[in-house]
Amino acid sequence: MIRTPERKPPLYLITGLVFGLLLGLVLAWLVWPVRVSSVGPSSLSVEDKEQYRLMVALAYAASGDMGRAQARLNLLGDADPVRALTSQAQTALANSATQREARALAGLAAELGSMLSSQQATLEAVNTPGSAEVGSPVDTAGEGARYSLDSQQLICGAASDAPEVRVYLFNAQNLPEAGVRMQLQSSEDHAELTTGNHPSEGPGYAEAEITPGEVYTLSIQDTEMMGAIQAAACQTAEGEPAWGSWQLIFHAIP
Known part of the structure; x- marks a missing residue:
């Protein structure tokens, strides 16, 4: 009786299988590991x-x-x-x-x-603008102030306009003065202003929004100039309630 010799799988197949398995583990664990992220x-x-x-x-x-x-x-x-x-x-x-x-x-x-x-x-x-009375800003400039208040006016624009403080500064020669630092602050808010950042309004102009219900003070070059600045209600030309904006004009003291 002739026995047929048992065939063994070629060595290269076993080597390839082992190599493929190792490569798969390396890729799965090190190169492209599964990333588990928390689900909100x-x-x-x-x-x-x-x-x-x-x-x-x-x-x-x-x-x-x-x-x-x-x-x-x-x-x-x-x-x-x-x-x-x-x-x-x-x-x-x-x-x-x-x-x-x-x-x-x-x-x-x-x-x-x-x-x-x-x-x-x-x-x-x-x-929402209401009927509650709000006083006008108060001139609080003291000694050392370089500017004096020339006029103040509540400007009523569109009903959708946010309330603002709009400041115009003029030097002793009655020319708009650019580059002047100002601070507008309340107990909850603080804004730094510099004249000249709104070219369409002129070099001596600066503005900042204010929040209804807050009371602000305005300082020019670290000297307090105005107090009791608040958003005030007004009525547009169409009869709609709106928030007005305070326009303040200052001139330098010669």
């Missing part, structure tokens, strides 16, 4: 978002910390967080086994809606 709440599935929203509502029901609850809900990226909570609460309410969850969701929706409405009302009251 906004990237979750609809079901996972509902679970996240429920956990926020239950945590709020236990702690009453609205600031933390709102911050967590903001991470979901809902266009209307109150509506999303309300809708989920209604779904939970239809199931007798999820009444506790429904109460937590509805409670958070009600409190969040009330807070957001209050914030919006406050914002509109502050930023």
